[in-house]
Amino acid sequence: MNEFLMLFLEYALVKNFILVMFLGLCPFFGVSKKLKEAIPMGIAVTFVMLCASVITWLISQEILIRFHIEFMEIVVFILVIASFVQLIEMIIKKTSISLYKALGIYLPLITTNCAILGIVEINFQEGYSLLGSVASALGAGVGFILALSVMSGMRERLELSNVPKSFEGLPIAFITAALLSLAFVVFGGIGL
Amino acid sequence: MKIKELTKGIVKRNPIFVLALGLCPALAVSTAIDNAIGMGACVIFVLLLSNLIISLLRNLIPKEVRIPCFIVIIATFVTLISLALQSYLPELNESLGIYVPLIVVNCIILGRAESFASKNSAPDSILDALGIGIGFTISLILISLIREFLGTARISIFGYGFGFPFAPINFFILPAGAFLVIGILLALFKKKGLVR
Numbered sequence: 001m002n003e004f005l006m007l008f009l010e011y012a013l014v015k016n017f018i019l020v021m022f023l024g025l026c027p028f029f030g031v032s033k034k035l036k037e038a039i040p041m042g043i044a045v046t047f048v049m050l051c052a053s054v055i056t057w058l059i060s061q062e063i064l065i066r067f068h069i070e071f072m073e074i075v076v077f078i079l080v081i082a083s084f085v086q087l088i089e090m091i092i093k094k095t096s097i098s099l100y101k102a103l104g105i106y107l108p109l110i111t112t113n114c115a116i117l118g119i120v121e122i123n124f125q126e127g128y129s130l131l132g133s134v135a136s137a138l139g140a141g142v143g144f145i146l147a148l149s150v151m152s153g154m155r156e157r158l159e160l161s162n163v164p165k166s167f168e169g170l171p172i173a174f175i176t177a178a179l180l181s182l183a184f185v186v187f188g189g190i191g192l
Numbered sequence: 193m194k195i196k197e198l199t200k201g202i203v204k205r206n207p208i209f210v211l212a213l214g215l216c217p218a219l220a221v222s223t224a225i226d227n228a229i230g231m232g233a234c235v236i237f238v239l240l241l242s243n244l245i246i247s248l249l250r251n252l253i254p255k256e257v258r259i260p261c262f263i264v265i266i267a268t269f270v271t272l273i274s275l276a277l278q279s280y281l282p283e284l285n286e287s288l289g290i291y292v293p294l295i296v297v298n299c300i301i302l303g304r305a306e307s308f309a310s311k312n313s314a315p316d317s318i319l320d321a322l323g324i325g326i327g328f329t330i331s332l333i334l335i336s337l338i339r340e341f342l343g344t345a346r347i348s349i350f351g352y353g354f355g356f357p358f359a360p361i362n363f364f365i366l367p368a369g370a371f372l373v374i375g376i377l378l379a380l381f382k383k384k385g386l387v388r
Binding site for chain 2: 019020021022023024025026029071072073074075078079082112113114117118121122125164166167168169170171172173174175177178179181182184185
């Protein structure tokens with residue numbers, strides 16, 4: 001149990017996907033303007049990360065490793081993620097319109113989100129077990145939500161402040177992210 | 193064949209500073225100039241070949257399934273470059289790590305496939321790929337030059353390098369340094385009026 005908690009903490013804080021590993025920056029800067037949008041996006045990403053980790057773990061164990069075609073990993077993983085996201089979109093659309101309205105617009109963006117392929121590749125390369133993959137995916141997702149919601153809170157405040165003209169928009173968002181990332185350096189001191 | 197397709201990618205439509213695409217690798221691998229050059233070369237290779245193949249196949253690929261087709265073509269070339277790195281340049285492969293397979297989801301490549309190669313002829317697509325690829329590489333080298341110079345007080349390319357007589361500012365090698373350097377460079381581009 002302890003080992004899974006370690007994995008969870010490692011990917012949530014020490015190797016925070018956005019602020020330390022730079023994965024999933026596009027939604028981070030695109031959607032982090034309002035807290036109301038950031039949380040559904042974060043939940044959608046976490047959900048896809050979890051499911052994609054389980055599916056790709058099964059595929060990599062049962063097909064890639066069994067038949068010694070590990071070199072196909074990139075093609076297989078990206079196709080699995082793309083078709084899985086499409087499938088979820090269809091299921092959510094049929095079952096719950098309100099959930100679709102909340103998450104639906106973010107789902108197509110998720111296919112090309114580096115965070116999803118990132119966690120899948122990490123799980124494969126590190127050779128985590130099924131539960132280990134679930135723990136790391138959950139940690140990465142929680143870390144993603146954490147960074148996204150803190151950042152959107154800061155950007156809501158930033159809207160009201162007086163920023164030099166050439167720093168308006170993306171440049172000041174990067175400077176803010178730099179300060180936030182500096183805060184996460186502290187977690188590097190946790191000996192996991 | 194228009195030569196302006198080649199030059200526009202370098203400053204006017206610079207993928208990182210103007211279009212703000214492909215930021216993940218730009219931040220992650222820019223700790224050393226060698227890594228930046230390696231990453232840039234990989235992206236140019238993938239971009240060039242995927243743009244070429246997609247522009248040749250543009251009339252054969254049905255519109256409804258074009259995105260999955262593009263992704264498979266891109267993933268094939270990324271697999272090729274990843275295998276080549278593993279066998280010929282294991283050190284570079286080690287330091288680029290997970291960011292090599294992640295070239296598949298680099299927005300620049302899919303973006304060029306969708307907005308340029310699927311609509312234009314093969315020679316123009318090659319020039320476009322070269323221009324955007326070189327623009328990406330130059331931006332990556334610029335960021336890594338600043339980070340390596342300030343962060344390690346050294347500049348080195350392929351093992352040849354020289355140090356500078358000041359204490360290295362470790363901050364610039366940390367992830368936070370990457371965000372700060374790109375933020376300031378983006379503001380500079382904006383001040384010069386290159387970004388809307």
